[in-house]
Amino acid sequence: MPQRHPEVKTIGIGDGGNEIGMGCIPWSELVRRLDGPLAARIPCRVETDWNVVAGISNWGAYALAAAVAVLRGEPSVLKAWPSERQFELLQRMVEEGPGVDGATGRREPTVDGLPFVTCIQAWEGLCEAAGVLC
Numbered sequence: 001m002p003q004r005h006p007e008v009k010t011i012g013i014g015d016g017g018n019e020i021g022m023g024c025i026p027w028s029e030l031v032r033r034l035d036g037p038l039a040a041r042i043p044c045r046v047e048t049d050w051n052v053v054a055g056i057s058n059w060g061a062y063a064l065a066a067a068v069a070v071l072r073g074e075p076s077v078l079k080a081w082p083s084e085r086q087f088e089l090l091q092r093m094v095e096e097g098p099g100v101d102g103a104t105g106r107r108e109p110t111v112d113g114l115p116f117v118t119c120i121q122a123w124e125g126l127c128e129a130a131g132v133l134c
Helices: 027-033 057-071 075-080 083-096 120-130
Strands: 011-014 050-053
Touching: 011 083, 050 057, 050 075, 057 120, 083 120
Parallel strands: 011 050
Antiparallel strands: none
């Protein structure tokens, strides 16, 4: 793995342990806490400086994006990603490939088994809290 600049910090966003979002948790700790024959295949081995843990990774990414926008005093940048645009992108990834739902493995415009209309509510709530209509 290439060396990164020591001043560059990384953030991982995850929901289940098998993605870069859990890269801040030491490997020894993960191995100690996981059981079963597939335990070593579950955790991510890519280190990150910080973890953002969420029920669904998308929600963690939404929260990070909204927080950065608000802290920079630029919440209006969130308007670039309205719910309709996100649905269109998800639909294209499924129709044109290779997008599949991460929980079901099906080629459908859902997120971790949730209908898009349910999943996107987190984004819409964050936008509303930031005073922006998304």
